[in-house]
Amino acid sequence: MSLQVWTNCNAATLLAGASQPYGLIEDAALVVDGETIAWVGPRAELPVELLARCTAQHDAGGALITPGLIDCHTHLVYGGDRAHEFELRLNGASYEEIARAGGGIASTVKATRAASAQQLQAQSAPRLKQLISEGVTTLEIKSGYGLALEHERKTLSVARALAQSHAVDIRTTFLGAHAVPAEFAGRTDAYVDAVLEMLPLLHAEGLVDAVDAFCERIAFSTAQTERVFAAAKALGIPVKLHAEQLSDSGGSQLAARYGAISCDHLEWLSPEGARAMAAAGTVAVLLPGAFYFLRETKLPPVALLREQRVPMAISTDCNPGSSPCTSLLLMLNMACTLFRLTPEEALAGVTRHAAAALGLRDRGVLAEGKRADFVLWGVQRPAELSYALGANPRQQTVFRGRLV
Ligand code: DI6
Ligand code: FE
16 A cells, blocks of 8 residues: 655644644644555654655645544535525514524425435535535535425435535435424424434435434424434434524433434533533534524523533534535634634534544544545644634645545
8 A cells, every 4th residue: 555645744633632732743744544644743753664665745835734624514405595585584584483484494495395316416516515625524414404205315315425426525414303394384293203204214225324303492392302312212323413502492411311422503501401411422513603694692601511521513504594604614713703712622623523523533633543634724823724714725635545
């Protein structure tokens, strides 16, 4: 197997417990063996025998190297758009009013159902390309705009197909319990029954890496969410939850009881919820794009999450209703400016902790044995990645050991 080495770089390894902030190694060397990182450390300590075996030597030109970015919460595959609702909201309607009046998620469901798989893929690919252009090498895509077996299958299949045609790894999440479709209006429990029928079928087709639900007063109760979680658990599928976004409904405690890999949004998270998440090892996924776009005022309790040592991830929540965002770098900035995360916490939130939020242990840091997914940035300091608004200093991406 051929070895490659990158030198003339600084490496932000993001390793937990490193002595330097960001796990930063100045004047680093990084050796890749096939699809895996074989060695990373100060260049001066690179073993000469290892260097001699490297058939390709890359001059990084002084770049900063970070792990490939991970966007751990997206609804990237959907039909249509909601620019018109954006306009309505600016004319005075609230998000909840629009949702209750059959707009909101329901309008995206209509457009998603109407689109063929091919059309859905064509509409979603530009969003994916935008994320990839900013150094994303792994992302999660949820279903939840189909809300019927064939359309949920179509969404998840398109998500899988996008990974085949792009240099990115895609994890798929079944979010059947996202909203109650029109044909089940007023019969939420009957719709949950339908979700429980879809899950094993989609899972058997290899389309489901995790199961999610929208636990909220405008969506599903904790009791209804628990039925979905119990079904996932019976199939051995990890769960995660849209929890405490618009109110504290206790979803985080329920999710923790089911060993959830993540709870997402969390603006209204209580101390009890944070403690339950800490005990269960559940990652907190913060979504500053939705907070910003909905003009929320209740901040997620970051001090509480720090105190309880709950790992914090950051994600775009890319979706047409509450976060029409395809820039993970912008989310780094917003996590700092709006939520007051440090730039180091923000970067860990799109690398190491985002990997944990997806239950992935083979990526998210630069270390021997991890996947060779990394990004070369034209910046001096890691903080520049969250400092700049609208800049994209990415120079190169290496995905599974290959230059993209
Ligand atoms: N929470 C959200 O913020 C999005 N979904 C969810 O469960 C909103 C989705 C939409 O409005 O289309
Ligand atoms: Fe979401």
